[in-house]
Amino acid sequence: MERQGASEPTPAQQRILDAAAVCFGERGFHGTTTRDIAKQAQLSPAVLYVHYPTKEDVLFEISRAGHVAALEILRTAAARGGTPTEQLGELAHDFALWHARSHAVARVVNYELGSLTPQHHEEIATLRRQMEQVTREVLEAGLVTGEFALANPSLTALAVLSLSVDLGRWFRTTGTWQPEDVAKHYRELAIRMVAAR
Amino acid sequence: MERQGASEPTPAQQRILDAAAVCFGERGFHGTTTRDIAKQAQLSPAVLYVHYPTKEDVLFEISRAGHVAALEILRTAAARGGTPTEQLGELAHDFALWHARSHAVARVVNYELGSLTPQHHEEIATLRRQMEQVTREVLEAGLVTGEFALANPSLTALAVLSLSVDLGRWFRTTGTWQPEDVAKHYRELAIRMVAAR
Incomplete structure (x- = not known):
């Protein structure tokens, strides 16, 4: 990694x-x-x-490692798919699976960014922009092939990521659904959000 | 209200x-x-x-007022629509608009629930279940009319709400999009997530 x-x-x-x-x-x-x-x-x-x-150094290392892992998950998943539809499905599935399985770390990684120093915050922001870029590129590729039809690839990329990020807030492994159930369903939701109709 | x-x-x-x-x-x-x-x-x-x-009394009052407002927004929006598709569109639009406009309060309301006393947490959890129920009922109504086709209305209701909840984390009024832009786009994304194809 x-x-x-x-x-x-x-x-x-x-x-x-x-x-x-x-x-x-x-x-x-x-x-x-x-x-x-x-x-x-x-x-x-x-x-x-x-x-x-410092305590902030600890937070930064947790946040950095979490974002590097999340970015790697997105890149690996997108590379695995053939068509943009398959790429988006893999990406949404694997991103949801990681956030559901690692929901406790995901909460720290996503909700404590405001406590980082400006320099550390900028390093994390760079990783987040790369995460958005991987997702946006898949959406733009699908627009080119005609598989997708949507107005705003940048905002849609954020929305696709939001679905999984918010799992860190509400998902618990003691609940109704297992991480695999959520990942499978979110694959379908993400594709539906952008598919040409 | x-x-x-x-x-x-x-x-x-x-x-x-x-x-x-x-x-x-x-x-x-x-x-x-x-x-x-x-x-x-x-x-x-x-x-x-x-x-x-106590400080917790202050947090509870902020959280209670925020959740009551959010629930009222969902109920009012759903009641305004005619068909389930229109209801879902109104609901997703207005919920996104509130979270984008009130993103600072939305962060406190959504991300500090773990700091409430068990009794207060239960009161808020009841409001959240009502928010999920309003959304789920719209989805179930659309399944009955045939406008919607989806596997898991409960999980999909949570996903529809997640889109907007996560705005509290990333949305800033100083950014590229205004709250109205996001609300309009999220109306479309929510309908796409569930529409029969």
């Missing part, structure tokens, strides 16, 4: 990131202290500071 | 609620203190406590 210039986290770092995702998910970034994260990770605050000098 | 048993806020209370929405939107519920809210409202903490004994 593409790492966009960052190295893979060490096992200790991953333990910190997992602990922080739990804390941020429960109490929000501003409601979490570095001591909370250290306690959740069963490490001393001193060890945490060695790896991540 | 239906108030679900609560009285209209007084001008002082509305000032507190508006101030709190700004603070929660910027720093999250857990990152905001009652002193922050009092300062933003230019009132003494003592005055704030007279109206709302």
